[in-house]
Amino acid sequence: MILEKIEKSPQTLRDIVQARMREAIFDGRFAPGERLVERPLCEQLGVSRTVVRETIRYLEAEGLVEIIPNRGPIVATLNRDQARQIYDIRRQLEGAAAAACAQKQGRDLGPKLSAALTTLQEKIHDTQWVDFLQATTHFYELIFQEAGHNIAWDIVQRLNGRISRLRTLTITDPTRERPGMSHMVAIHDAILSRDAQRAQLAVENHIADAAQIANRFLQEAEAGLDHG
Amino acid sequence: MILEKIEKSPQTLRDIVQARMREAIFDGRFAPGERLVERPLCEQLGVSRTVVRETIRYLEAEGLVEIIPNRGPIVATLNRDQARQIYDIRRQLEGAAAAACAQKQGRDLGPKLSAALTTLQEKIHDTQWVDFLQATTHFYELIFQEAGHNIAWDIVQRLNGRISRLRTLTITDPTRERPGMSHMVAIHDAILSRDAQRAQLAVENHIADAAQIANRFLQEAEAGLDHG
């Protein structure tokens, strides 16, 4: 065998619709708790019910939508306890990935990670927070890949989907001085100096910080709802 | 309010089909790599294609089936690396749950956990390994619940689905002396004595042990395939 298998991209309608809806949920065009009525969705997207329904099943399994019996799907909501749990799991998985990455890194990681960090620093004051989020994701993706923790990465990404609103909130918060950046630098340095323990700690600090801000947001939101 | 909410079982066809297929994959009636052809499935289950397809989307998101482009769904396969990763994640999540459970347990946990352990000891030599597996699941479920880690529990259960074959293999292995039991006792004792660190270690030992056996199995299987 000399030739490698030819890679066609048979992207199905499902894949597209899935991406679209995920996107819409991520940047809040579908608010949490909002109903996802099938037929209007079909019209908006210009696809049949079959496609929409299959997509909804998929997103349901991902935890992005919830099904109310005999009522249909709604965009999943998130309370403070769930958020806490999610950040806690992320802390574990990302910490472990960083540690593993620090240990087993190949010689081509250094440049790539540094480049990712640079992009991050460029995008930090960008008005397009989406870009910054994406850069953050890419930074962590590198770490997970190098660590060989791709299943954990899948899990983390899925969890991130469920807290996407929080992530944008914490990023776009004007009162925040974005201390995240210093953490990222710490993570980068620790990994490149092959210090597993320090890398893990840096990640855990980063997440703990984010979790705290998220918690504050949710607290305010819930308080606001009470006497709203 | 005096009367409690009446629990209708709005179990949809989808739910049933989902449970059936998951079951079938779990106990190997659908072998890994086997194709899941829609129309025959519809006939076997007596439902329409829509239901089957929606189910498949859900199981796809769970990682239980894979979709091959232009070919359709197959039962997901598992290689050694993936198994290693899954056991690694389980080690983290279950360890953390045990630690948290040891700390924040209420006074009604003791009896329940002890009862679960007893059931476990009864079922250990049962010819119906399914029962033993179920008892194990219940034991851990108690721990996660008490710890308040229900999202992590979802993740663990999903991961367990992907290694279900391995779990039955490790349990039904005649050469194994089921050292799992002693670990379970250690976990139980550590939690009841509120020793978080010891509980975590006990869990980690338990999983490490299982992972090792699973790894041996897969190694043999892969070697067997090579010159088979």
Next chain:
DNA sequence: TATGGTAATACGGTATACCATAAGATCATT
């Protein structure tokens, strides 16, 4: 017998129409 071409088949991907039922909203009635 090996090669190449072609037809048949199988199956996923997609669309549409239909029915039954549950939940919610509206409105009339007492």
Next chain:
DNA sequence: AATGATCTTATGGTATACCGTATTACCATA
């Protein structure tokens, strides 16, 4: 104002048809 009847909306589920593509089986030919 509580009750009850009715209408509307939308889901849950089914059946059916169509297209495109991949695989397979078959056949002809060199």
